Amino acid sequence: MSNEEKAAETYEFQAEVRQLLDLMIHSLYSNREIFLRELVSNAADAADRLRFEALQDKTLLEDDPDPRVSIAVDNDARTVTISDNGIGMNRADVIDNLGTIARSGTRRFLDAMTGDQKQDAQLIGQFGVGFYSAFIVADQVTVHTRRAGEAADQGVLWRSDGKGEFSLESLPRDRRGTAVTLHLAEGQDEFLDRNRLRQIVRRYSDHIALPIELENEQGEMETANQASAMWMRPKSEITDEEYRQFYQQLSYDPEPPLEWIHNKVEGNQSYTSLLFIPAQRPFDLFEPDSSQGLRLYVRRVFIMEDRDSRLLPRYLRFVRGLVDSDDLPLNVSRELLQHNKLVDRIRGASVKRVLDTLERMARDDNDRYARFWEAFGTVLKEGPVEDPANAEKVAGLLRFHSTHGDGGSSVGLSDYVGRMHEGQKAIYYLTGESLAAVRNSPHLEVFRQRNIEVLLLAEPVDEWLVAHLTEFNGTPLQSVAKGDLEIDELGGADDETPKQPETSESVEALIARIGEALGDRVSAVRASSRLTDSPACIVVGDHEFGLNMQRMLKAAGHELPQQPPVLEINPQHSIIQRLAEDGNAPLDEWASLLLEQSMLMDGGRLEDPASFVRRMNRLLD
Ligand SMILES: Nc1ncnc2c1ncn2[C@@H]1O[C@H](COP(=O)(O)OP(=O)(O)OP(=O)(O)O)[C@@H](O)[C@H]1O
Numbered sequence: 001m002s003n004e005e006k007a008a009e010t011y012e013f014q015a016e017v018r019q020l021l022d023l024m025i026h027s028l029y030s031n032r033e034i035f036l037r038e039l040v041s042n043a044a045d046a047a048d049r050l051r052f053e054a055l056q057d058k059t060l061l062e063d064d065p066d067p068r069v070s071i072a073v074d075n076d077a078r079t080v081t082i083s084d085n086g087i088g089m090n091r092a093d094v095i096d097n098l099g100t101i102a103r104s105g106t107r108r109f110l111d112a113m114t115g116d117q118k119q120d121a122q123l124i125g126q127f128g129v130g131f132y133s134a135f136i137v138a139d140q141v142t143v144h145t146r147r148a149g150e151a152a153d154q155g156v157l158w159r160s161d162g163k164g165e166f167s168l169e170s171l172p173r174d175r176r177g178t179a180v181t182l183h184l185a186e187g188q189d190e191f192l193d194r195n196r197l198r199q200i201v202r203r204y205s206d207h208i209a210l211p212i213e214l215e216n217e218q219g220e221m222e223t224a225n226q227a228s229a230m231w232m233r234p235k236s237e238i239t240d241e242e243y244r245q246f247y248q249q250l251s252y253d254p255e256p257p258l259e260w261i262h263n264k265v266e267g268n269q270s271y272t273s274l275l276f277i278p279a280q281r282p283f284d285l286f287e288p289d290s291s292q293g294l295r296l297y298v299r300r301v302f303i304m305e306d307r308d309s310r311l312l313p314r315y316l317r318f319v320r321g322l323v324d325s326d327d328l329p330l331n332v333s334r335e336l337l338q339h340n341k342l343v344d345r346i347r348g349a350s351v352k353r354v355l356d357t358l359e360r361m362a363r364d365d366n367d368r369y370a371r372f373w374e375a376f377g378t379v380l381k382e383g384p385v386e387d388p389a390n391a392e393k394v395a396g397l398l399r400f401h402s403t404h405g406d407g408g409s410s411v412g413l414s415d416y417v418g419r420m421h422e423g424q425k426a427i428y429y430l431t432g433e434s435l436a437a438v439r440n441s442p443h444l445e446v447f448r449q450r451n452i453e454v455l456l457l458a459e460p461v462d463e464w465l466v467a468h469l470t471e472f473n474g475t476p477l478q479s480v481a482k483g484d485l486e487i488d489e490l491g492g493a494d495d496e497t498p499k500q501p502e503t504s505e506s507v508e509a510l511i512a513r514i515g516e517a518l519g520d521r522v523s524a525v526r527a528s529s530r531l532t533d534s535p536a537c538i539v540v541g542d543h544e545f546g547l548n549m550q551r552m553l554k555a556a557g558h559e560l561p562q563q564p565p566v567l568e569i570n571p572q573h574s575i576i577q578r579l580a581e582d583g584n585a586p587l588d589e590w591a592s593l594l595l596e597q598s599m600l601m602d603g604g605r606l607e608d609p610a611s612f613v614r615r616m617n618r619l620l621d
Contacts, residue, residue, distance in 0.1 A: 370410060
């Protein structure tokens, strides 16, 4: 090798990496120890990747087949070195991975930072900021690495002080894998203390399933973690604390999980699954490429993270954990997972376990279920759409706001059905843009008067939900804002509730004239049985999209057929009665005003708000 080739080349960090480094160094002061978790986790990932690639090519293992991570301290040089005998990196890998290409996570991470130290530190905890966390405690970092399968002279040395540049040079390396050496910055000497390091390994990496060795004072290597696949141990021997720790090391979530489900299945297909239901929402739950997904192992070898939702459907993406199969082939690929009967069976059983567990929680522990619902209810509402086979089961787990009770979102469909009036034929609901808008909607008036409960649905996902969930245990779900209400069929009517009075002839005539005035802005004008306090409201047909849904579809760029709404008039309202008597009232103006105010009450936008205001002022004048 010539001298020129050996000379170090200098590269600049990509701008976002620089930003990340800067933030990390300044905002992570209170949580410095996580650097070790991150570097150990990278080392363990590298060992997993080697094991996986070695399934195809055994020569990669060279004469060193047992995966291992080791941590060594040099007190004189004030360095800590984390080494692995994993997959290693070649020159191009190093350039890509350690500095010049922003990882997709970096941008998301920067976007998620709030500026609040405490919150951000927690966020970093959840995120797994990776390699760059080395600079939280080090003012100089070197990475010496060689890719498995390549010759010793292909070793590469990366070096940086984290300030904007890094250098790269060739440096032969006998062993494959990577050694990351941290030259501790001033004031960070506590990380030279082996006891402190041991304690950090136990806290964050105890359940990594390969040995993490720590050099003791006598220079001997000792295993610092449990280094076993905890999920393979019998349930009865695992303490709650161990489950919690395992969860934390798997998810980086500081909050203990609400529940875990550990199953060993034996028979014609054997596998173990360990599933956790978290207590808090991860920040990327609603991002399309969120890092959620179970980990798939085959006979203890980590194969991949299930980013394609093969092991669990999307609406259960909040579940964390793993599946370890004895029967899948070790060389299983993404494609193979897509069409595999064993995977189908594992998935079916896992869905059932999660739903059964949630049912039990909902039945036995209201408070815990309320926490679950608060964190993940919105996601669960995708269930009936995504998984029709389990729609009924998921429907039973849903919770809603309602006109009944204290207004919290805690009403289940079976609670509702249990309270239905005799003769009531449907579960009534109203969707809208916000809770305030639905709560105050004129569509609820007659239901309030008759004391009939209505579910109040104000999340965007609710529109999709009710489009797919048309009944619950045989009782249909019906929007109170759609179709012709047959008031006497509502149920809830008893002798004391006044029957809907007949509409007088003069009001009938008025309704006809309003219809003429509005022309094709409406598909019909009719007397309403919905209203008690408002003069008018708008209604769509039974099989048409609700107005809120129409707005959402339009906002998403869909072309919708023109479907003018029906305007319903309250024959008992004093404005209506006055108009029916007064032959001189400017009826064109009044008709428009009634339509426009009804649209506004429904959360709609007027195409010409200025004309509306002028019209109102003329009539008030
Ligand atoms: N010890 C190592 N051996 C081999 N490759 C490594 C090692 N450490 C890091 N890398 C490579 O560098 C990349 C970047 O590492 P970094 O820790 O910044 O992010 P990550 O591990 O991909 O993400 P995260 O830490 O969020 O899981 C890794 O994806 C891996 O390809």
